[in-house]
Amino acid sequence: MHLLCKTVVLLTVVVAIRAEKNDLTRDLKVILPSGDKMSVIGFGTGGVRGIRGIENVTKILDDVLGAGYRLIDTAAAYENEEDIGKALKELLPKYNLTRKDIFVTSKLAASKEAFGENAYKALKQSFQRFGFDYIDLYLIHFPGYFPPPGPNTNFSTLRDETWKQLVKGQKEGLTRNLGVSNYNIRHLTELLNNDHGVKPAVNQVEWHPEYHQDELLEFCKKQGIALQAYFSLGGVENKTTLLEKPDVKHIATKLGKTPGQVLLRWAVQQNVLVIPKSRSRKHMEQNLDLNFEIPEYDMNILSNLKQPGKYIWNPDTII
Numbered sequence: 478m479h480l481l482c483k484t485v486v487l488l489t490v491v492v493a494i495r496a497e498k499n500d501l502t503r504d505l506k507v508i509l510p511s512g513d514k515m516s517v518i519g520f521g522t523g524g525v526r527g528i529r530g531i532e533n534v535t536k537i538l539d540d541v542l543g544a545g546y547r548l549i550d551t552a553a554a555y556e557n558e559e560d561i562g563k564a565l566k567e568l569l570p571k572y573n574l575t576r577k578d579i580f581v582t583s584k585l586a587a588s589k590e591a592f593g594e595n596a597y598k599a600l601k602q603s604f605q606r607f608g609f610d611y612i613d614l615y616l617i618h619f620p621g622y623f624p625p626p627g628p629n630t631n632f633s634t635l636r637d638e639t640w641k642q643l644v645k646g647q648k649e650g651l652t653r654n655l656g657v658s659n660y661n662i663r664h665l666t667e668l669l670n671n672d673h674g675v676k677p678a679v680n681q682v683e684w685h686p687e688y689h690q691d692e693l694l695e696f697c698k699k700q701g702i703a704l705q706a707y708f709s710l711g712g713v714e715n716k717t718t719l720l721e722k723p724d725v726k727h728i729a730t731k732l733g734k735t736p737g738q739v740l741l742r743w744a745v746q747q748n749v750l751v752i753p754k755s756r757s758r759k760h761m762e763q764n765l766d767l768n769f770e771i772p773e774y775d776m777n778i779l780s781n782l783k784q785p786g787k788y789i790w791n792p793d794t795i796i
C-alpha cells in the first residue's frame with residue numbers, strides 16, 4: 478500500500494494517487510498540461526513482433542481491456558492504427574466503456590514522407606486510420622528519419638517544421654496532446670527554445686536498468702514533461718536477457734514478485750511511466766499489479782546494472 482499513500486509530483490505533471498483501500502496501481506494517472514489524465518501503466522502494441530491484423534488485435538485488446546488497461550500505445554510505423562480503432566469500436570461496449578475512458582497514443586513515422594511539412598498530413602492520416610474523433614497523444618517518433626537524406630544531415634529545421642505542423646493539427650483537434658519520443662536533452666532544449674506555444678507533454682524513450690539517462694529524467698521533471706519508458710522488460714523479443722538477470726530474479730524472489738513486475742515497478746517508482754507489451758493475459762495482469770515498494774538498496778542494484786546499454790536506435794547521433 479505504500480505507493481498509494483503518496484502523492485507523486487512530476488512538477489507541473491501531477492500523479493494523482495488515491496489512498497483508498499482497494500485501489501490498484503492500474504488506476505494511477507498523470508495529469509498532462511492539457512488537463513487530460515494519462516495512465517501510468519499502458520499497453521504497448523509495437524516494438525519487435527508488433528501486434529497486427531484485425532483478428533489478432535481484437536483478441537489481444539479484449540484481454541487488455543479485460544485486464545484493466547486504459548492506455549494503448551501505437552504508431553504509424555506499427556501498421557495497426559486502423560485495426561486498433563476497429564477493435565476498440567467493437568470492444569468498448571463489452572466493457573461498458575466509451576471513447577473517453579481510453580487514452581490512445583500514436584506516433585509520426587520516422588520517414589521522409591511524414592517529416593517536416595508533411596507532418597500535418599501524416600497526423601491526419603493516423604487520425605483517419607484510427608477512426609475516432611481524436612487521438613489522445615501524438616508523438617514525433619524519432620528526432621530524424623530513415624534513410625537520412627545525406628551524411629551528417631542536420632534535422633534541426635525539419636524538426637521545427639514538423640512540430641509546427643503538429644501544433645496546427647492539435648489546434649484542429651486531430652490530437653488532444655503532443656509529445657516526442659527518443660528525444661535527448663539537446664533535442665528537447667531546441668524544441669523548447671523554438672517555442673511554438675505548445676510544449677511536449679510526454680517524451681517516450683528507451684528506459685530500463687541497462688539503459689537509463691537520469692539527467693534526462695531530471696530535465697523532463699523540471700520542464701513538466703512526463704517521461705514514458707519503452708523496453709521496460711528489455712524488449713525481450715530483441716533477444717535481450719534482462720528478465721533473466723540474477724539480480725532481477727533475486728530481488729523478485731525476495732519481494733515475492735515476478736522479474737517483470739520488479740522491472741516495471743523500478744521505473745514507476747522513479748515516476749517513469751511504462752507501456753509493457755504482452756500476449757499473455759497472466760502477464761498483462763501482473764504488469765498492472767505494481768502495488769509494492771522496492772527498497773532503496775535494491776533500487777540501487779537495479780539502477781547500476783547499466784550493461785550492455787542501449788538496445789536500439791540511438792538518437793544521440795541525430796543532429
Ligand SMILES: NC(=O)c1ccc[n+]([C@@H]2O[C@H](COP(=O)([O-])OP(=O)(O)OC[C@H]3O[C@@H](n4cnc5c(N)ncnc54)[C@H](OP(=O)(O)O)[C@@H]3O)[C@@H](O)[C@H]2O)c1
Pocket residue numbers: 520521522523524525550551618658659681682706707708709710711712713714720735736737738752753754755756757760761763764
Ligand atoms: N518509441 C519508440 O521508439 C519505441 C520503440 C520500441 C517500443 N516502443 C513501444 O514500447 C512497447 C514496449 O516495448 P516491447 O513490446 O518491444 O518490449 P517490452 O514490453 O519490454 O517486452 C515485451 C516482451 O516481454 C514479455 N513480457 C511481458 N510481460 C511479461 C512478464 N510479466 N513476465 C515475463 N515476460 C513478459 C512479452 O512476452 P509475453 O507475450 O509472453 O508476455 C514480450 O515478449 C512497444 O510495444 C511499443 O508500443 C516504442
